[in-house]
Amino acid sequence: MSRALYLRHDKLGMGFLMVLCALGVLVPVLNLALPVTSSWHVPTYAMSLMGKYVCYALLAVALDLVWGFCGILSLGHGAFFALGGYAMGMYLMRQIGTRGVYGNPLLPDFMVFLNWKELPLTWFGFSSFGYAMMMVIVVPGALAFVFGWFAFRSRVTGVYLSIITQAMTYAMMLAFFRNDMGFGGNNGLTDFKDILGFNIQAQGTRVCLFIASVVALAGCYLLARFMVHSAYGKVLIAIRDAESRSRFLGYRVEHFKLLAFTVSASMAGLAGALYVPQIGIINPSEFAPGNSIEAVIWVAVGGRGTLVGAALGAVLVNFSKTWLTGAMPEVWLFALGALFIVVTLFLPKGIIGTASEMLKNRRDRQTSVQGEEARP
Numbered sequence: 001m002s003r004a005l006y007l008r009h010d011k012l013g014m015g016f017l018m019v020l021c022a023l024g025v026l027v028p029v030l031n032l033a034l035p036v037t038s039s040w041h042v043p044t045y046a047m048s049l050m051g052k053y054v055c056y057a058l059l060a061v062a063l064d065l066v067w068g069f070c071g072i073l074s075l076g077h078g079a080f081f082a083l084g085g086y087a088m089g090m091y092l093m094r095q096i097g098t099r100g101v102y103g104n105p106l107l108p109d110f111m112v113f114l115n116w117k118e119l120p121l122t123w124f125g126f127s128s129f130g131y132a133m134m135m136v137i138v139v140p141g142a143l144a145f146v147f148g149w150f151a152f153r154s155r156v157t158g159v160y161l162s163i164i165t166q167a168m169t170y171a172m173m174l175a176f177f178r179n180d181m182g183f184g185g186n187n188g189l190t191d192f193k194d195i196l197g198f199n200i201q202a203q204g205t206r207v208c209l210f211i212a213s214v215v216a217l218a219g220c221y222l223l224a225r226f227m228v229h230s231a232y233g234k235v236l237i238a239i240r241d242a243e244s245r246s247r248f249l250g251y252r253v254e255h256f257k258l259l260a261f262t263v264s265a266s267m268a269g270l271a272g273a274l275y276v277p278q279i280g281i282i283n284p285s286e287f288a289p290g291n292s293i294e295a296v297i298w299v300a301v302g303g304r305g306t307l308v309g310a311a312l313g314a315v316l317v318n319f320s321k322t323w324l325t326g327a328m329p330e331v332w333l334f335a336l337g338a339l340f341i342v343v344t345l346f347l348p349k350g351i352i353g354t355a356s357e358m359l360k361n362r363r364d365r366q367t368s369v370q371g372e373e374a375r376p
Contacts (some may be wrong), residue, residue: 012352013225016308017218023050024214028207044206048278049322051206054213055275056318057311058220060298062267065224067296068305069233070260071240073158076165077268078292079172080140082282084269086176087139089189089282090123091132092200096193109191110184120182129196136273137266144265145258152254152261157243166289173287188283195277206278213274217311220267224307227263236260297340303350312351 027050030042059081066072093108102112106119125131147168151161179185198205227233239246239253247253276282285291294317302313317339324332347354 012306012308012356013221016221016311020214020218023054024211024218028211031207032203044203047210048206051210051213051278052275053315053318054210054217055271055278056295056298056314058213058217058271058274059268059295060302060310060314061217061221061224061307062264062271063295064299064304064307064310065227065267066260066264067299068307068310069228069240070236070257071157071243072257072261073162073296074165074261074264075162075289075292075296076169077264077295078289079169079287080144080265080268081272081275081291082169082172082176082284082286083140083143084136084272085276085282085286086183086189086272087126087132087135087269088273088276089192090126090183091129092192092195092277093189094123094127095195096191099193100191108184108189110187111182114179116182122182133273136269140269140272141262141266145262148254148258148261152257155254166292169287169292170289173284173289176284176287184283186284188281188285189276190281190283192277192280200277200280209274209278213278216270216274220270221307221311223263224267227260228307232256232259294336297336297343299350301339301343301347301350303352303354303356306350306352306356309350309352316351 027042027047030040031044031047034041036043059077062080063074063077066074096108098105100109100112102109104112107116111119126135147165151164156164175181176183177186183189192200194200195205195209198208228236235246235251235256239251239256243253272282272286295314298314298317299310300313301317302311303309317336320335321332324335343350349357
C-alpha cells in the first residue's frame with residue numbers, strides 16, 4: 001500500500017472514529033437531556049434501532065476482515081453472530097429467576113414447560129456476566145478455529161469454502177430448532193428482565209447498551225485496522241491476491257487465514273451479544289443462511305477491503321430495509337437483489353472504494369495538468 005493511499009485510509013478511519021464518538025455522545029444526550037416534546041429529542045426506540053444498526057456494522061467489519069483482506073468469502077458469519085447472541089441470551093435468562101411464569105429459580109420457563117428436571121451442563125456458569133462474556137468471545141472463536149483448522153489445512157478455497165460455511169450455519173439452524181438441544185427450540189430465548197441488575201427496558205439501560213455497542217464497534221475497528229496495516233496484514237493481502245505464490249515464498253498460509261478467521265468470528269459473536277438485549281429475543285432464525293448472505297451484500301455495497309465501507313454499507317442497507325419493509329414489505333427482497341446486481345455491475349468496489357478511486361483519478365489529472373503547465 002502506497003503512502004498516499006495509507007494516509008487517505010488513515011483520514012477516512014479518523015473520520016469514522018470521530019463520527020462514532022459523536023454518536024456515542026449526542027444520541028444519549030438527546031435522549032436523556034431533552035424533553036419528549038422537543039423536536040431534537042431522540043426516542044428510546046429510535047436509539048435502540050440505531051444500536052441494532054451499530055451491531056450490524058460490527059458484524060460487517062468482522063466479515064470484511066476475512067473477505068476484503070484475506071479473500072475468504074464466508075457465508076456462515078451469521079452463525080458466529082447467533083452464537084454470541086445465544087450466549088448473552090442464556091445469561092439474561094438466568095437472571096429472570098423466580099420472576100418467570102412458572103417461578104422456578106433455576107430452570108427457564110421453556111425447560112419447565114418441557115418437563116426438564118435439572119439445568120443442562122451447557123447452562124452452568126451463565127449466571128455470571130463475566131463467564132457469559134467470555135463465552136461470547138470463546139464459543140464463536142472456537143468454532144471458527146476448529147472449522148478453519150480442517151478447511152484451510154485441506155486447502156479448501158473459493159466457492160467450495162463459501163458453500164461449506166453456508167452448510168455449517170444451516171446445520172446449526174436445524175440443530176437449534178430442536179427442543180432437546182436445550183436452547184428454547186423454535187421460540188428461542190426471550191422475556192429478558194435484567195442485565196447486571198438493571199431493568200433491561202429502562203431508559204438508562206438502553207442508553208448504556210447503545211454506548212457499549214458504539215464502543216465495541218470502535219474497538220473492533222481499531223483492532224481490525226491494526227491487523228490489516230501491520231506486516232501480518234500485508235501477508236493477508238498477498239494471500240488474497242496470490243495464495244499459491246505466498247505458499248511458494250514460504251508463508252504458512254493456513255496459519256494466517258486461521259488467525260484472521262478466528263478473530264473475525266469472535267468479533268461477530270460480540271456483535272450478536274450486544275444485539276440481543278437491545279432487540280429482546282434470540283431464536284434459530286438468526287442462523288438462517290440468508291442473514292449471512294445479507295451481511296455479504298452490506299460489505300459489497302459499502303466497499304470490500306475498506307472496513308469503514310463495510311460499516312457504512314450495513315447501516316445504509318438496514319436503514320433502507322427498515323423503511324422499505326414498513327412502506328412496501330413485499331418489495332424488499334426484490335430491492336435487495338436489484339441492489340446487489342447494480343453494485344456488482346456498476347460499483348464493484350462499493351461506495352467507499354468507488355469514491356476513493358474517483359478522488360485519486362481527480363488528483364492524478366490535476367497533478368498532470370499542473371506538470372504540463374510548469375513545463376517551459
